[in-house]
Amino acid sequence: MDDLPVYERTLSVPQLLEQLPSEISSLVRSASGNQYLHALALGALNTTLTESVFRNYEPVVVDLAARWLRSDISTDYIHVLSAFARVLPFAPYLRPFASQYALSPTGPQSALTDSKELTIRQLDTNSTRNLLLTLFRLLSFDLETFSKAVSPIQLQSLFPHQDRVVRYLAVRCFALYMHAADAATENMLRVNTGTDPIEGEWEEITIDYRLLGLWEERRWASLESSIRNTRASRSDTDAMKLIDDTRDFFTSRSADICGVLIPRLKDAHPSPSSVVETPTATANLRRIATSLLGFKPILLVGLPNAGKTTLIDHIAAKMGQSESMVTLHLNEQTDAKSLLGMYATSSASGSFSWQPGVLTKAAREGRWLLIEDLDRAPSEVLGLILPIIERGELTIASRRERIKCAEGFKIIATMKSSYNIAGEEIAPTTSMLGNRLWQRVPVTSLPVEEMRDVILQKFSLLESRVPTIMDVYGRICAAFHGSLAIKGSQGRTPGFRDLIKLCSRLNHRLQRIGAKTGYEPTPEGVDDEILLDIVDVFLKYIPDKSMQMSLASVVSEALQISPPKSTILP
Template sequence: MERARLAEPLQLVARRSEKGGAELSRLLAKQIWTQQDRQGLLHVLAQLLLDKECTLLIGRQFRPILLDLLERNAEAIKAGGQFNHDLHERLCVAMSKLIVVHPDVLPFALRYFKDTAPVFQRLFLESSDTNTVRYGRRRMKLRDLMEAAYRFLHQQPSVFRELWDWGACVPLLRSHDTLVRWYTSNCLALVTYMNDEHRLSFLKKIFNPEELIHFRLKLLEELQMQNVERALVLANSDTTLWHKENELQYTQGEIVSCDLSANVVAICGVVLPRLQLVSKEQESNINRFVMVESTCTNLQALAIAVAFQNPVLLEGPIGCGKTSLVEYLAATTGRIKPPHILKVQLGDQTDSKTLLGMYRCTDVPGEFVWQPGTLTQAVTKGHWILLEDIDYAPLDVISVLIPLLEKGKLLIPGRGDCLKVAPGFQFFATRRVFSCAGGWYRQQNSHAALLDKYWTKIRLDNMSKAELTENPQPGCIGFRVDSLDLK
């Protein structure tokens, strides 16, 4: 059972936050926390995350469970079959503040906005609709919403240009609020692909020289504050520590992995989104594994790379469990079978058409249809893909992977298509190393060396004799050697 220690950050938040401080102090006064106490704590933290004065503090102090707090708010927005516009706007502003510092917030935001309203949805509401929209007493200011919209657009312009209808923002260029005009004008400059010269000319028509100087200084201040926040997050990296225990008693300041939202899962202290719930039978198969120390270390590194959406290369000798590590992580996050997790065994005979796709003839003479390959399906649908033995890939396969790893785009020769990576896509590869004179070496003259600078590399070794004979402990999860499908 994984647990998180929260006592110290809770004490800090209780002292600095008036809202929710009394409830946190009450919980900290208790020596034993019940399940209701722990759920109450996570509920309070989720609410504080939406307070724009507390957002960065909560994100900094509770970074390992930040994804859980975001999921709780997303569930609350659609609770009871009604869309809570007030919570939606507050969550949007909170995400925009966190998105630059916490890399796992952007994937969550892309999933969230895929089937929900834009930040500035209130601009689309007619006057007759305002009575049915639920807002709190302190309605979010329009300047906060447009600032949030600008941050999202600046972070991922190719996505948010197409995702939202920015035409509704054009009337805001006449707003009396200079901040609303500033963020709106910069959003429209990004949406319309203005270069620096055209953007400056556009801004001069809306702002006087003094206002332009003021806002340029403001941008520099915001950049400095972001750098300070990054430093503070790094300084608090060990504030919330996950550990495994077998005790049944839950002490003060601790929550357990089963307290988290059903939409996330804790893997060796790293909280990842769960694609779908697994059945009891599937869960029992997952829990057959026993976590030894080296496996836990490697799994944690793999989970961190996935949280950052980095392509991962697992290196190790034959039979060390490279493929099984990916399969276990996929199963734990709800990717039990294809197409959510796709595997391709590479070899000398593998060509780029296998990965990209090809035209195939139909029953109608002279008619051909395009059949996408495994990699194309994964990229466009946001699935996970594992290419095994990347060191055996021919040069034409490597040439396809370079722009994918470098720019997040998949080029398909012959069709002129340039496919963008869909949210959720994750790329894994394995590479064998061989033993020689007490050391390890890779296959020589492999074209895969061209990809080395793009990977997050995880090095696996064979288990020690002590780990191979280790007995499973109650409540632990991990790998049992005899249950692995070793590659």
């Protein structure tokens, strides 16, 4: 196997442990928790084993990469950059970590961006080769981000280097940095390296570096195939076991969303959330979290009251984004100019000054942007968002300004699905401007059994009343779904949000009368007050009084209240 290139060595976990240094291998075999993850992170920095560690431990690779950023990782910075460069094409969600490490003004590699001191010439030939190959891979992956990681003067200083491989790699990196055309690149290579073969070591085999591009493509294709096979063979149970065994030891830069790890841009402690992670809610959260690992804007599609906004708020709290997240409620009257910004008079001088809008601020500061009911947005606003989701930039034509969206900027939108005449859920129209650019994520509504579990966990005082509450809710929903007149008269049907609102009221009502368990006898009149709460939450917005009365009788029957009391409407 040692005769194969590094990328073709598909190592199983036992084979991988045999290849690791003995000290690290023993820790991976016997340690647990923080020591286990730390040993894996160190092992992954071995350039011959990075891809194998990634394949076998991908569920926790976000936390391993987060550990590479820490100062207690005692290793050469070239090894850290090389590890990022090797896995980024297959884990692009690690780009925030990689760019932060490569561009840190105080990091050990910061001297490479200094054009005054030619630090790169102080490295030995082998280290210079490794660094340049790493830079070549980073620039090939994302030129705009990683071009800031090195000065072109540093690269030019290597053109007369004694090693032809170093000269070749320096020219290729310089050409990428300068956006040089193919003809210009070939001319620079001919001048600096000649026309003879450039043989050197690459992935532990000897190649002609003039064919580096073809070798890199072969490496990508081989790794992509082996990683895809490993993912297909890894069961959800195995992945969750790895997460569960190490969950309590993840760093503050790793956000755990129901077993899916997402990189945090900065150290943050999750804010408290009121979401109860039932099986359906967990499945919804995992789908959303998986989509967050990509770069496409996310479109959540689900029935009204399915919890789309609540789920995003929950994830934002976990990610430390809840305080900075911007929420837009769009409609036909939304003015695109107010989202971009406008000129306003200054209170101090009286002159006009530019005041950026919420969209401009969010893009510039790397905030999350939540757009409610995207299907209600006018075409002018969708046209404004289109360049952002296509090219990652915001254009302000009136100022001739182009704003590159900062790292961390993410657009998340919601859209309501509906029922057809047969009672089946149907997705909204796909004729929306830029529809193909969105990552659609279906959000499943909670079944009745899970609604009951949520109420029991959030409102313990209602335990004795949950069967009655669910019976009332079921009858009201059945009445709405069974009557086109009711649905047509007010445009919305009751949902889980209304049920939680009702339970919150009832819980507070029981607290006010001093209930401790919810099983105590209640004073006379409490049942009437409960009826009024139900009517106020579910029926008050129905404009037709006779329909209110009809549904109130349904409620009174479920509450076992005599019919005359059902006429007590607020």
